[in-house]
Amino acid sequence: MTRRWSIAGQLFALQVLVVTLLVGSCTAGAVLLARRDARNAATLEVTGVAEAIARSPAVADALRSPNPTTLLQPYAESTRLATGTNFIVIMAPDRTRYTHPTPSLIGRPYAGTIDAALAGGTVTEQFRGSLGDSVRTVVPVRAPDRRIIGLVSVGITTAAINHSLRTQIPAVGGATVVALLLAGLGAWLLSRRLRRQTHGLGPAEMTRMYEAYDAVLHSVREGLVVADRAGRITLVNDEGRRLLGEELPAEARDLIASRRTTLDEPILAGDRVLIASQRETRFSGRVLGTVLTLRDHTELRALTGELDSVRGLTEALRAQAHEAANRLHTVLTLVELGRTGEAVRLATAEMARAQQLTDQVVGALAEPALAALLLGKSAQADERGVELTVDDDSRLDNDMLPSRDLLTVVGNLVDNALEAVASAAAPRRVRVLVRQEENDVLVRVSDNGPGLTDEQAAAAFGRGWSTKEGPGRGIGLSLVRQVADRYGGAYAITRAPGGGAILTVRLPVSR
DSSP, rough: OOOOHHHHHHHHHHHHHHHHHHHHHHHHHHHHHHHHHHHHHHHHHEEEEHHHHHHHHHHHHHHHHHHHHHHHHHHHHHHHHHOOOOOOEETTTSSSBBSSSSSGGTSSBBOOHHHHHHHSSOEEEEEEETTEEEEEEEEEOOOOOOOEEEEEEEEEEHHHHHHHHHHHHHHHHHHHHHHHHHHHHHHHHHHHHHHHHHOOOHHHHHHHHHHHHHHHHHSSSEEEEEEEEEEEEEEOHHHHHHOOOOSSSSHHHHHHHTTTEEEEEEEEEETTEEHHHHHHHHEEEEEEEEEEEEEEEEHHHHHHHHHHHHHHHHHHHHHHHHHHHHHHHHHHEEEHOHHHHHHHHHHHHHHHHHHHHHHHHOOOOOOOOHHHHHHHHHHHHHHTTTTEEEEETBOOTTTOOOOOHHHHHHHHHHHHHHHHTSSSSSEEEEEEEEEEEEEEEEEEEEOOOOOOHHHHHHHSSSTTSSSOOSTOOOHHHHHHHHHHHHHOOOEEEEOOOOOSSEEEEEEEOOO
16 A cells, blocks of 8 residues: 655655755856856956066066067066966067976967957956866056067966865865755654654544535534644634624633643533533543533423423422322211311412412512412422412513523522522522512512522522532522623622521513
8 A cells, every 4th residue: 555645744745855956046046156256366366467577677677678589588487477367478479488387398389369458458268278167367568668479378277167166065064064964954843743743643534534524514413623732712613603602701701721631511601501521632642632512401400400490390299189088088077077167267278378479479580480480489399398479569560571581580598599499498488579679670589598698699699509418509590690690780688687598580671
């Protein structure tokens, strides 16, 4: 099976290729520039030497002597050795050489170009002569009367120029090698970091992975929030955005920031109850961040609450049916004994008590759902041995608040009060007041339980706080707090005068 290159490997190979080409191009350019500079420097050097010799009065005098070679050859050779040039040729205007590094060529004609020099100018050229390719210059020698009486040619061979360039090759080569090593090291470090970040995957693998993950993330029915090691959110899928809304709720933000592992922990997000599970993500033992999954528990919790209410009401009705059967048996026995008067009084007293509570609740509260809730809670309270009463001052129209919010507040406050008096000594009492006060709806539930300390009262409306142990607790009062916050209302817990607690909620409403 052919092994596919990872993105890091491809990037490393590409960087090495690009850097090699770049450094090679720069080195070649540097060599060409150095070669050009060397030729320019050689041209300037031979021009300067030739002009210095041509302006020397001794050279002009020697050219007018009967035997110029005798005087000029030693001078030309000593000057050549002193200046490091390869040849100095002093000649007559007809090209006849008076000097040359090779004595056998003295007296023979000069082979280069001299036309511009005979016209009074300077000849600069690269020419292949008796010593090979050379960079040379030719300048005229003038007599005191400005006549041209001779020419001076000074040259440096190309081999000499190349030799001077070759002496610079180690420095240029060393710099090139160092540049390649540094560039290769940088490319290796970058590819190593990229390999660590991409986990050694290739482009095709990452493309398939992205397509698959993107499809999965946007199709799952659980909310998903991914955060990095610093707690910054890097990904929220569609369901997560739907559940959390545009702004991250405080409880979700605190849970992500804590980075603690949790399983099926309830959190509040607006009017939703979400079940959150969080764990760290690791790769090769290294912590990458956290993944938070969210499930909407609002409808399930509402159904569970309704089921609990129905179950409690059923149990209360069962107990009441059992109690009613006992009373009916008693009435029948009294009738059989001929004590019909006492039988009638006992039967009518029980009917009057039940009807009185129904008339009170229905007459005071026009909201049918709330009236049904309180009647059901009254049956639950009877089953638990708690006396639940509705305050005579309770009055509420049926268009003040949405029934769902009203049931959330009243139901949770009553449930909290019933739990509070569960461990109290008899008689156990819970009193409910639901009253309309101008632009507010006042809900007040009091009990004669053990009450709460100031610290407990301050924390009671927080999510997860409860005086009872066990999972799933600490949600009811936090839901009440959410409803109050949404309406801009207020909530408080105070001590009851005779012991116990009073929970008060005010919900501003517009008529």
